[in-house]
Amino acid sequence: MKNKQIYISIFFSVTILFFSCRQNENKQADFIPDSLIKATEGIAIGKAKFGISEKEFNQLYPDSLVDLDGNLYNVSTYFDSSKALNKVYLIDTATIDNTKFGEALFDRMDLLKQHFMKTYGVPQYDRGYPKQDKMQNGKAFDAYMWKVGKKKIFVGIALEETDRGNIYYVVAHVDRK
Incomplete structure (x- = not known):
């Protein structure tokens, strides 16, 4: 016993x-270690840091394109009321005219996810792939999210309804709180 x-x-x-x-x-x-947060939370994308002027950003990316791991992305920006860079949007150029919702689109999204995983590890927020019937016109489905200090990184898919049919984009946005 x-x-x-x-x-x-x-x-x-x-x-x-x-x-x-x-x-x-x-x-x-x-x-995410404090040292990584401290080293990267001020970086919007590539060489561009939050807080720079539009002129400085345009000098870094004059053609509004950024190359991440051999994949080209259109870059769009948002400058706050003090004219400082506060948000960066990325659109995968390979999905600009994409009308198909499926594996090829998800593979492109995974490439962008992998880019951020190299630096920040697994996303803190993972919703997985979106369902086509849940997509909303003009809105992005944020599938993955990382919080890095004051910075948030989102990767997902956006839908735009057009006369030619639906267009699906792989998108990301990097914001500072």
Whole structure:
């Protein structure tokens, strides 16, 4: 009887230890080190930092294109009331006239997700792929999100309804709170 109690105690101890270790693994997957936050939270995209003027941004990206891992993205910006860069939008040039909703579109979205994962790890927010019937005209479905200090990065798919049919874009936006 005493041996049975010892085995039960050992079993529960090992079980508790196992699950507590698993929780730490999950927390670390969502954790971005302070040093990475400090080094990158001021960067909007590439060489462009939040707070720069429109003139400075246009000198960095005169053709409004940015190359991320060999993929070209159109860049659009938002400047706040003090005329400082506050938000950057990216549109995958390979999806500019895309009318098909499916694997090829999701593969393009995954390329952009992988770009950000190289620096920030797994997204803190993962909604997965959108359903076509849930897409709304003029709105983006934010599939993935990273919080990096005061910066948030979203990657997803946007829908634009046109006379020629629906167009689906792979998009991202990088904002500073």
